[in-house]
Amino acid sequence: MHIDARTLDNNSLIEGDLCIIGTGAAGISMALEWIGSGRNVIMLEGGGFDVEARMQALYKGESLDRPYYPLHAARLHYFGGTTGHWAGYCSTFDPIDFEKRDWVPHSGWPITKAQMDPFYARANKLLELGPYEYGAEYFEKQDPEVKRLPLDGKVIYPKMWQFSPPTRMGTLYRDPILKAENVRLYTYAKVVEVVPNRDITAIEGLRVKTIEGREHQVRAKHYVMACGTIHNARLLLASNSRAPNGIGNQNDLVGRFFQEHFEIMAAQLSLEKPQPFRLYTIPAAGPVRARAELALTAEVQRKHKILNGTASLSPGVITGREQSRFATFSPDAVANVRSRKGKSQSQAVSGPLPPETSYILTTRQEQSPNPESRIVLGTEKDELGMPLANLRWKFTKLDKRSIRIFYELLGQEMGRAGLGRVQMMDWLLDKDDDSWPSILAAGWHHMGTARMHDDPKQGVVDANCKVHGLSNLFVAGDAVYTTSGAVNPTLTVVAVALRLSDHLKNKVLV
Ligand SMILES: Cc1cc2nc3c(=O)[nH]c(=O)nc-3n(C[C@H](O)[C@H](O)[C@H](O)COP(=O)(O)OP(=O)(O)OC[C@H]3O[C@@H](n4cnc5c(N)ncnc54)[C@H](O)[C@@H]3O)c2cc1C
Incomplete structure (x- = not known):
């Protein structure tokens, strides 16, 4: 059932068993699991069914330390959330991503890849991916043209990705949610405060505002926050009428450890002769909806004490005129960032190379978890009176060192195998x-x-995504990631949400 919260009488009371705040990848994945469960489920969505400038403006915020995408454009504030414009690239985290690595401060999830596998398999279906197969051999068997580079696999291996259509969750799953008798979806129901009891041991209710200024109360037995990484932190921090530092923030951790994936052009690959390695260049829209990137094995990451990362190959030559994608969205932004030595930022590679032997290597790498990299509340407020969320995105030495070592090792491997050479950018x-x-x-x-x-x-949440110290508040989505892995996050977002849903069904709301 759908209810537009703007049509409710002011000060309405909404009650249920389970309340899911947010309807993006995490919120919708959870809600689908509860259809027909006999539980009274409330879904609260701040926006409506379409993208609206006025709702996006509620996401405004500044990147205080370095250029970044405009925050109000980096997430969508409506039913379906940011799956309304995601690209659909998916892969699983590796076992090492969940492990405690002594060279990566603050690493180590309380769960393992093996525990996540059944949920990844279910998530694969929800995101309309192929079979739950992420080994290169499987895809090489599909098509004899699909081959990897002839390397022995001890240092570099092909890390597989699958491509979602991409699933627009707000379109594909709208009908089942609206038709479900036990699920009530409230749109234009923006949660502006999570209110704990006086002892701050459980959540008592939520304060919801509509864009026209009506206010409602929500009461449920259990609450799941699925507002995305920035807005989960913002809502926890801004919920400070009873807990002065915000909810779940007794140890000053909420908002900290913000991580992104570095995506940056890093080197030129020049092959001695063309290689039939189509595994790395399969088009996203083709019949085999998968592709490999060059990755370093876990053993090599351990030996060199570096972060997990991959490199994608695209035919071409680095020209020296490349620009950051941030610049596309904010033309002035990059002017402020210069390398310490004032070098040119990318180096022209002399002379055009034959296209079938010349590839640009672009890094995708995890960011080392860093408490100083964080979301903070600003002094400015949005139209509903919530403080804006600003970004302090900060890096560590390990971040850059890992990229450099990746390409040194890749170059050595290419040379050893007689395939060609790797020229790092300056x-x-x-x-x-x-x-x-x-x-x-x-x-x-x-x-x-x-x-x-x-x-x-x-940590803010435990292994079951429950906020420490609060009996009935859970967080879903990539906010809960302990480390960021080298792959795009949404498959893991959905898998973690399904795991949380099972936990609530089997252990909490039994
Ligand atoms: C351009 C782009 C391309 C991307 N491509 C990829 C890709 O190829 N592969 C990949 O894995 N990932 C990709 N992503 C990332 C992906 O979109 C996110 O990982 C995913 O959407 C996160 O899901 P979520 O549910 O946590 O958050 P969101 O999808 O952002 O959903 C959050 C929901 O909460 C609602 N909400 C927020 N605050 C409140 C509040 N206070 N009250 C009520 N409701 C609220 C929002 O309206 C929204 O519905 C991409 C992102 C962008 C921007």
């Missing part, structure tokens, strides 16, 4: 230079602001 050459070039971009991926850890001093 921003990567000096191992003492920690600066970042203006061509830096990121994946539009937001992770980590309500991180998962069994120890309340190190």
Whole structure:
């Protein structure tokens, strides 16, 4: 059932068993699991069924330390959330991504890849991906033309991705949700405060506002926040009428550890002769909806004490005129960032190379979890009176060092196998230079602001996504990521939401 919260009498009371706040990848994945469960489920969506400038303006915020995409454009505030314009690239985290790595401070999830596997398999279906297969062999068997580079696999291996159509969750799953008798979807129901009891041990209710200024109360037995990484943190921090530092923030962790994926042009690959390695260049829209990227094995990451990352190949030559994707959205933004030594930010590679032997290598890498990289509340407020969320995106030395070592190892492997050579761009050459070039971009991926850890001093939620210290508040989505892995986040968002849903069904709302 659908109810437009703007049509309710002012000060209405909405009651249910389970309340899901937000209807993006995480919120919709959860809600689908509860259809026909006999439980009275409330879904609260701040926006409506279409993207509206007035609703997007509620997402405004500043990137205070370095250029980033405009925050009000980086997430969509309506039914379906940011799946309304995601690109659909999906892959699973690797087992090492969940592990405690002594060279990566703050790493180590309280769950393993093996525990996630059944949920990944279910998530694959919801995102309309192919079979739950992420080994290159499976795709090579589909088509004899699809081959990997002839490397022995000890250092570099093909990390597989699958492509979702991309699933627009707000379109595909709108009907089942609206037709469900036990699910009530409220649109234009923006949660502006999560209100705890006086002892701050449980959530008592929610304050909801509509854009026209009506206010309603929501009461449920259990609450799941699925507002996205930035807005989950914002809502927790802004809910400070009873808990002065915000909800779940007794150890000053909410909003910290914001992570993105570095996406940056890094090197030129020149092959000795053309290679039949179509596995890395399969078109996203083709019949085999999968593609590989070059990745370093877990053993090599351990040996060199570096982060997980991959490189994609695209035919072409680096020209020296490349720009950051941030610049596309904010023309003035990149002018402020220069490399420490004032070098040119990318280097022209001399002479055009034959296209079938010349590839640009672009990095996709996890960001080391860093407490100083964070979402903070601003002094400015949005139209509904909520403080805006600003971004302080900060890096560590390990972030850049890992990219450089990746390409050194890739170059050695290519040379050893007699395949060709890898020429790093000049921003990567000096191992003492920690600066970042203006061509830096990121994946539009937001992770980590309500991180998962069994120890309340190190995490906001426990292994079941329950906020430490509160009996009935849970967080879904990539806010709970302890580390960010090297792959795009949404398959894991859905898998984590399904895992949370099972936990609530089997252990909490039994
Ligand atoms: C351009 C772009 C391309 C991308 N491409 C990929 C890709 O190829 N692969 C990939 O894996 N990921 C990709 N992503 C990331 C992907 O979109 C996110 O990982 C995913 O949408 C996160 O899901 P979520 O449910 O946590 O958040 P969202 O999808 O952002 O949903 C949050 C929901 O909460 C609602 N909400 C927020 N605050 C409140 C409130 N206070 N009260 C009520 N409702 C609220 C919002 O309206 C929205 O419905 C891309 C993102 C962008 C921007």
